[in-house]
Amino acid sequence: MxxxxxxxxxxxxxxxxxxxxxxxxxxxxxxxxxxxxxxxxxxxxxxxxxxxxxxxxxxxxxxxxxxxxxxxxxxxxxxxxxxxxxxxxxxxxxxxxxxxxxxxxxxxxxxxxxxxxxxxxxxxxxxxxxxxxxxxxxxxxxxxxxxxxxxxxxxxxxxxxxxxxxxxxxxxxxxxxxxxxxxxxxxxxxxxxxxxxxxxxxxxxxxxxxxxxxENLKLQYGEKLVEVNYIEDNEVKAETFSTILPEDKKALQTLIEKHNIQTMHTKEATLEEIFIKVTGRGLV
Known part of the structure; x- marks a missing residue:
């Protein structure tokens, strides 16, 4: 068009x-x-x-x-x-x-x-x-x-x-x-x-x-992280793991096996964050 x-x-x-x-x-x-x-x-x-x-x-x-x-x-x-x-x-x-x-x-x-x-x-x-x-x-x-x-x-x-x-x-x-x-x-x-x-x-x-x-921009420029909230000693704790690094993947698996997981979600770069990373400029 x-x-x-x-x-x-x-x-x-x-x-x-x-x-x-x-x-x-x-x-x-x-x-x-x-x-x-x-x-x-x-x-x-x-x-x-x-x-x-x-x-x-x-x-x-x-x-x-x-x-x-x-x-x-x-x-x-x-x-x-x-x-x-x-x-x-x-x-x-x-x-x-x-x-x-x-x-x-x-x-x-x-x-x-x-x-x-x-x-x-x-x-x-x-x-x-x-x-x-x-x-x-x-x-x-x-x-x-x-x-x-x-x-x-x-x-x-x-x-x-x-x-x-x-x-x-x-x-x-x-x-x-x-x-x-x-x-x-x-x-x-x-x-x-x-x-x-x-x-x-x-x-x-x-x-x-x-x-x-x-979608492609997020895949290319995103950090590929997982944020986990879990219970330890009756307290809610949070940790972030890379889904690429072998040691982080192993640690995440261990955490899942040993603790009660409350929430788990991937951390995705926003378009604004990607725009700033690519152009070096803000949107104002």
Missing amino acids: IHVKNLSHSYNKDDKYQVKDISFEVKKGEVFGFLGPSGAGKSTVQNILTGLLQLQEGEAVVADYDIKNISKDMFNKIGMSFEQSNVYSKLTAKENLDFYSKLFDVPTVDSKELLSLVGLEGKENIKAGEFSKGMKHRLTFARSMINNPELWFLDEPTTGLDPAIAADIKDIIKRKNAKGVTIFLTTHNMFIADELCDRVAFIVDGEIKLIDSP
């Missing part, structure tokens, strides 16, 4: 590039995470792929359309949910969606159905300017689904939302993906990326450092 080759971009059109010679592909039906701290180049790439920024150097094909010659038909196939809500404050929630639906040449989803889906039922006739930040974000998210996109660009889809609503948004994303929707997820939230993405790309200072699945 997305093919990018040797993409570079400079806002001042000089030798100071915000995106530097990056290449990647997003397969049909995949959830692809584009991960990095603020200023890494995530939004720049996303804006180029959605036609908001002009392609300067390299090649990009989105939903089978060459970005160098963007066709109106491409926008019938893609949806975009921005991190910063850009709704019309003087229009009601329903009016916002009804207006947007008229921009497409394909069948659109009923606005009330979408508002209900994102937890805004009963708010149809309230002006968007009266909404809280989180409600505006949900309205923006609902709007991105109105044309039943085949390729869905999501920029920090759960930012500013309480945990319950964020969980609902993630469930919607999973359901859409299960129906075959390809998703390009831009975020610095490694937890949502770990939960939703088939593959992730780490981008720092405009360069992609690696691309792989969260």
